[in-house]
Amino acid sequence: MDTQYRLLITLQTIDQRIFKLREQQRQAPERMTAIEAPVLKARKQLQAAQETGQALAKQKRSSEQELGSQEEHIRKLRGRMSELKTNKEYQAHLFEIDLAKKKKDELEEAVLMVMENVERNEQVIKQYESALQEAERVCEQEKARLALQTATAEQELAALEKEREEITRQLDPELLARYDKIKTMRKGVAVTPVRDGACTGCRIQLPPQLVAEVKRGDALLSCSYCHRILYWEGVSEDAQNTVAVAPGSDVLSDAGST
Numbered sequence: 001m002d003t004q005y006r007l008l009i010t011l012q013t014i015d016q017r018i019f020k021l022r023e024q025q026r027q028a029p030e031r032m033t034a035i036e037a038p039v040l041k042a043r044k045q046l047q048a049a050q051e052t053g054q055a056l057a058k059q060k061r062s063s064e065q066e067l068g069s070q071e072e073h074i075r076k077l078r079g080r081m082s083e084l085k086t087n088k089e090y091q092a093h094l095f096e097i098d099l100a101k102k103k104k105d106e107l108e109e110a111v112l113m114v115m116e117n118v119e120r121n122e123q124v125i126k127q128y129e130s131a132l133q134e135a136e137r138v139c140e141q142e143k144a145r146l147a148l149q150t151a152t153a154e155q156e157l158a159a160l161e162k163e164r165e166e167i168t169r170q171l172d173p174e175l176l177a178r179y180d181k182i183k184t185m186r187k188g189v190a191v192t193p194v195r196d197g198a199c200t201g202c203r204i205q206l207p208p209q210l211v212a213e214v215k216r217g218d219a220l221l222s223c224s225y226c227h228r229i230l231y232w233e234g235v236s237e238d239a240q241n242t243v244a245v246a247p248g249s250d251v252l253s254d255a256g257s258t
């Protein structure tokens, strides 16, 4: 009976690990999306700044054109000075030139402002470019890590499936069927220890008679409430020891500590 218990507990440990690994594999596409998200964001930011740059360049060209035609306008006004006859005409013309100059000053101001904006935006573009580079670098790293993790998990899964097969071959088929049924019903935990007189699966207090029977380990008994297969905790420790500690290592560690 002890062997069957141990096999069951080991089977459950394997199944839980398989479940965890499959869950991890299932989430891989989601993780990939999360890994790529910063790159997409950085690319969008850069694209927006580049579009702003194009708009600013267009704005700069048109302000410069406007300034150019205003300068041309002033030149023409000045050229007409000699054609003027009366003082009144002359004064009016000077006034017109003055207005045109003021307009030209404003246009110059506008050109300067656009140029400043262009420069500032170029800085922003540079920042976004390096942010994108960094995001791409991190993304590649994370992708490689995810790929490695996926490959490792696949290997581990294959090994676990094989181990599972070996264990199920040694298990009593009826017991295995019982285990599988409870596992499906109880979210992966079908075998659970008794602790302080209670089932650790559902925490219900068990009748002392049942606890005593579980401790004796004559039969594979179930919790009357959640139907999980119960075992005495000592069994699990033995099982763990058999797995984790190689024969003779106790002696070695004892010798080392003295």
Ligand SMILES: [Zn+2]
Pocket (backbone or CB within 6 Å): 199, 200, 201, 202, 203, 204, 223, 224, 225, 226, 227, 228
């Ligand atoms: Zn229970």
